[in-house]
Amino acid sequence: MTPSLALIGLPLVSSPLVYFAGRADRRHAAWSRIAALLSLLIAWVLFVQSATQFSMSGALDSTIGMITLRIDGISLLLTAVVLTLATFVTLYSDRYMMGEMGEEKYYALVIAMSGAMIGLACAADLFNLWVWFELMTVSSFLLVAFYCQRRLALEAGVKYLVQSAVGSVLVLLGVALIFAVTGTLRLDELALAGESLALIGAGGLFVIGFGVKIALVPMHTWLPDAHSQAPSGISTLLSGVVIEAGLIALLRVIGALAGIAESWGVLLLAFAAINMLFGNLMALRQKQVKRLLAFSSLSHIGYMLLGFGIAFYAGTPDGAAGGFFHLLTHGLMKGLAFLAAGALLYGLHLAHERHDPLTVNDLAGAGKRYPLAALSLSIAVLGLGGLPPLAGFMSKWQIFTAGFETQDLVLMLLVIFAALNSVLSLAYYAPLVNRMYRDHPSSAVQQGKPIPLSMQLTLIGLAVLVVAIGVLPSLVSWLTEPAGSTLMLALGR
Amino acid sequence: MTGTILVIGVLALIGVGLYGMMILHNVLKLVVALQILTKAAALALVAAGYMNGQLQLGQSLALTVIVADTMVAVVGLALAVQVRRHFGTLDTRALSTLKR
């Protein structure tokens, strides 16, 4: 059992254990949280071992039957983000989920979902990729509709389930098509397949099928609902890694098809432009904090797509590395934003046993009573808005340099468009920050309950990461550069 | 020839399923439409295996698909039960509070 294989298998094995740990003693469902933390800790150890092995000897293959699981740059990057966010969310959920019905299911499914994402990042077999993808989706259904006694959560759950399932069927059709035409399911063999119209069609099906999960406009409609209704820890995972996992699945597949058609880059760039503008405009007049953050995820997916699109279209390595860098920083920043918003939601509403949405107006004056949560949310949204020296700026910078390195007029115009979109996004991030530092607190803040220590600690941890990466972007280049070169390798450039 | 007919069949089923998903507004019937789609997908995998001479492989893929999509359907049914319980109806038009 190599560490890499153990890393992939561990969460899957431990997920039932986490469940039974919480089930064994019914009064202490918190045991499941400790079990979850333990398995994440072991996963971290295995991750470090795999990363060292990778840095010494390159991609690590483990073959089971005809299915290969490969730990390469891309899977290491996604695994790092998944483990980071899962650890923070598990730590954070201590008080947030305490006393909720089915706490042990929550932790078990979080672990299962994280495991599915790690597996997805490693899958080198087309159908196996779909199975991991589906496992991730099935594990997330309950998590999205976790407050299943509440109508809004149910509504979000139904929409999420139906739309995910449609996307997943389209992916399957693409798989069947590729299987029929080439007779192979291995992604690396697929890259050698000759040109064929059917393969292009299959690629289109993948773009849409995975696109539902990635929340490409106009397939995005489930996202704001699911993100706003899920528990905040789950919103963090959904926005920070689940949609990105879909993006990585898409990159893997159309990366293998890159030699067959030139249009992928154009498609990615087109979706990038639409997503950026649409997400920002939808967020502009949004009054609910979590919905606002959800719509901003749309625009950030746009930035990642811009980076990847540049890599596909012009073959610029910085585009791929920048896209992955933004994936990482967006995971951290959006995670921080959702967790901070969740902490405020907890203090203002949940601690009163209320399930009201957290509105922008509720935040007025939060800075005085909840200095840490307000500061974290400010750092997160300003980072998302691309203000230096926070992490979000650095990753956008790398994407933008890639655009200009191509010397291609259209790409340069797209970069300018993206930069203007960042300015537009400040028009809704800045008032949010402003409100929190008002002098006169809102009634919700006045009656607010204190935020527990466990939440505060996670906020500090993530905020420090966001600032540190902003000041020292090279801190994570050991993750982003190999990921970028792995993608470039897959593209054959 | 067989291949062509199979492809037409899969496409027709997909069309019917998608059409249903677009016009039906009963949660349970949406799950029915979803099942039509997944059955088409399973058939597509078997057909693909048949066409390229790897029928057994196609079968094992289809098995996984059937299991996975049955789980989706089951969760969908459980959601439908809860929807009925809390909304008093299965009509998705009632499930439209979350917008904008």
Add this chain to the structure above:
Amino acid sequence: MAGLLVLLTILAPWGGAAWVMLARSDQLRQFAAVLSSVIAACAALLLLAFTLTTPSVEFALGGVFGTFTFVPDGLGAFLAAVATTIGCLTVIFSLDYMRGEHQLGRYYALVLLFIGAMCGLVLSGSLLLLFIFWEMTALCSYALISFHNDDPKAVAGGIKALVITQIGGVGLLVGILAAYAQLGTLDISVLIANAGSLPADALTITAFGFLIAAAAKSAQVPFHTWLPGAMEAPTPVSALIHAATMVNAGVYLLARFYPAFAAVPGWTTAVLIIGLLSALFGALMALSTHDLKRALAYSTISQLGFMVYAIGAGGIFASQFHLLNHAVFKALLFLGAGAVIHTMGTRDMRRMGGLSRAMPFVRNVFVIGGLALAGVPFFNGFWSKELILEAGLETAVWSFVIMLFTAGLTALYTLRMIWLVFFGEAHAAFPAHDAPNAMRIALGVLAAGVLGIWLLSGAFGHLLETTLPYHEGVLHVESTADMIFALITAPATWLTLAVIGLGFALWVLRARLTALTNALTPIMRAAAADFGFEWLNRRIVTTAQSAAVLLRRTQTGQLNWNVVGIVTGLVMVLVVLMVGR
């Protein structure tokens, strides 16, 4: 030594900011703020003696992030000295002005953060680092404009300032990216040295990108609309950020990169015209407003226009000299206005008047500042304004005529302002009292500066000349005595003085010149309406907002429509693939 001083200039205010945030009592906060700003000012002034032309601090980040360097050359050290000195005086002034306000910790922390960022901006030797500090100053400015968060006007003003300067930031970003894509390095000196070897289109993008950035930051037409809105900030902040330091960053940028861009076709003309229009419009708007702080803000736009015009005309030294003088006298005017507003509780000049007797100290310093602004001889503003007009006369006579007219307008609105506030009949029953001690210290130092700082022009010019290797041939510097002699003997100077006198006379004789006033009413009305730029701004904002509202309907919340979205996406993608196959 230089490296240490550079770090001290930037990190002392930042450390102070952290200290202020963590301090428990307001007294401790004030102490921390004053101490750290004084340290920074001392370090920056010392730095003037240790200037270098090579990086003093280096920090390699690798990859597309390049190497972060700080180069304390004459231009940078001089601007850092201005920022920290005026910053320090502002902090001292704030001790009285902000006494008893809520959230003092946030106030001082942001001011200190700004001072550090401003120093970083001018000392930076890397384009990316320059951009980072550029954005940080914008962020601090935004946060301080909306310091009185509960006032919607303050919030709106802050966001407007942030968005407009960020649009400028996009220009800077694009310019940097275009240069980086060609050069492969972010070193500023490499860009300036190798500008000639860049492809023409890339250099053009860079040059005009930087020009947009500078115009937005320095509140030049057509991006000037944020500056009047920024007057919602506490007055010391307006003095520091929106008069003496941050708004100068644009002028600094143009001056710094002038040798690189001067050869780009149309660039100097564009700079000249932007400066000219800003100077003229600013002066007209200053004449039409009744709000004391807005009048000063418009006058800032106008004076910055003079500096930008000077750069367009090739007078780099004139622009930087005017920058120095303007920073001192405008800070003095703003702080004086702050003292007035602090006691009167209003910013409307129509409700002031007759304050001369109640506030003799403030009147004295305000008049000194005003005379410098108007360009009266032997105050610092006179010398630099004359240099600018000389440079304009050498370049384009038609522009010189307009600038001459603007100089007259400047005298007119300055006198109007002083008159309305301190003389004339008293309108308010407020018991006005003179400035308290901490305010007096700040105002006194600045007034002394207005009277004497121009004597340093020779030394200043020498400093620039010796430490800016790429500006060779574009910096015409003489010793102070030569400058005085040259200006006094130049006929243009006398012409200007006559125009300035005419401006004064217009105000004195305003009652008898009704025909003229009536004729000017439409112009004044247009000026009061900001020549339509404000309308344009609002139009853009409402368009974006209504688009957003309209778009929100697409989120129907109906599952069927959501699936329609998916299928539509499928059809679109397949069509694209079919066409692009």
Add this chain to the structure above:
Amino acid sequence: MEFLPFLLGSVICGFFAVRAARLLHAALWLAGISVLIALMMYQLGAWEIAIIELSVGAGLVTVLFVFAIAVIGDEPISGRSLTPKLLAAALVAAAVLLLSFFLFPVEANSAVSVQSSFAATLWQDRVLDALLQVMLIFAGVLGVMGLLDEPKVRAAEESGLHAETPAPFDQPAPDSHLEEERV
């Protein structure tokens, strides 16, 4: 060619499943599709999967549907669909036509012809998929349990404080948050 009738039949069943007014009928038409697809698979030589499709698709799923309908009642929902049917039909037609543009002529790669047994393929080549099925079932079951978990049970165990959850089939209690969220 011999399975053309099955194919036509399954599409017709699908049509009726979508059109059916009552839920039970829809579920039965779905079972019909399943049977016909199973028969088609059988004719293709995929005997094992045919049996599984028959037992799971036509059997288990139908039972689950019938069970769910029994629990929640067969509520006929009338009213027009929100989306114009013409638009839906046009989109489907466009999607299917475009897909057929990419699919036809069907050119399968028949060079490979490895014939091992189904069991060998599943348990050796695709064993990872099979293992993941277990995880899928675990996650799905956990999901269903979580969704159907009744707060009453837990509440009664713990303190008995939260006993006022609405009875299963009551009309929904007025939800005070709805108004706010409608903004």
